[in-house]
Amino acid sequence: GENVEQHPSTLSVQEGDSAVIKCTYSDSASNYFPWYKQELGKRPQLIIDIRSNVGEKKDQRIAVTLNKTAKHFSLHITETQPEDSAVYFCAATGGTSYGKLTFGQGTILTVHP
Amino acid sequence: DAGITQSPRHKVTETGTPVTLRCHQTENHRYMYWYRQDPGHGLRLIHYSYGVKDTDKGEVSDGYSVSRSKTEDFLLTLESATSSQTSVYFCAISKQEGGNTEAFFGQGTRLTVV
Numbered sequence: 001g002e003n004v005e006q007h008p009s010t011l012s013v014q015e016g017d018s019a020v021i022k023c024t025y026s027d028s029a030s031n032y033f034p035w036y037k038q039e040l041g042k043r044p045q046l047i048i049d050i051r052s053n054v055g056e057k058k059d060q061r062i063a064v065t066l067n068k069t070a071k072h073f074s075l076h077i078t079e080t081q082p083e084d085s086a087v088y089f090c091a092a093t094g095g096t097s098y099g100k101l102t103f104g105q106g107t108i109l110t111v112h113p
Numbered sequence: 114d115a116g117i118t119q120s121p122r123h124k125v126t127e128t129g130t131p132v133t134l135r136c137h138q139t140e141n142h143r144y145m146y147w148y149r150q151d152p153g154h155g156l157r158l159i160h161y162s163y164g165v166k167d168t169d170k171g172e173v174s175d176g177y178s179v180s181r182s183k184t185e186d187f188l189l190t191l192e193s194a195t196s197s198q199t200s201v202y203f204c205a206i207s208k209q210e211g212g213n214t215e216a217f218f219g220q221g222t223r224l225t226v227v
Contacts, residue, residue: 103155
């Protein structure tokens with residue numbers, strides 16, 4: 001089955017800096033890679049996703065890149081703000097997996113004012 | 114919230130008792146999932162359903178069973194609760210046929226087994 005590794009487990013940045021979170025996956029059949037943000041006590045919420053036919057996707061201050069050859073994908077947050085502080089999860093799914101998501105272990109992002 | 118409701122939101126139960134968690138959706142989605150969330154592990158799939166009466170095991174299914182007798186309801190049962198099943202449980206739905214698309218989560222159920 002799929003295995004997703006996520007790094008770093010914690011990330012601390014100053015407001016205005018950029019933050020990068022990286023994930024690797026093992027199953028070459030995976031073709032959909034979402035990123036979720038989870039605030040304390042809340043449900044995970046989708047913030048951006050990318051499919052395997054695309055190398056990069058942007059949405060305002062966040063972007064995701066995908067390298068299918070190396071089987072890794074990354075989340076980039078620019079001009080970080082305190083409200084970006086949360087736990088971020090990457091995930092992967094694809095092939096005949098019925099949409100089952102395999103998640104990374106999560107990254108606790110703290111943005112200091 | 115994609116019309117997903119979990120109940121109860123919080124539960125404390127004793128070791129050895131059966132517990133059932135309910136996930137209810139209002140948008141007639143075919144695919145539903147149960148995940149558990151534990152520190153250091155992210156979210157892990159327990160069971161999933163790809164239609165009424167169609168279910169299968171996920172990564173961490175031991176000690177759990179599920180049922181889906183109606184499109185809108187997906188029940189997760191802990192047959193005999195253990196302390197290792199203390200966790201936050203999230204139900205999710207996938208909005209399009211064939212999966213591989215956006216998943217939306219319920220609010221979660223915090224279960225404590227004492």
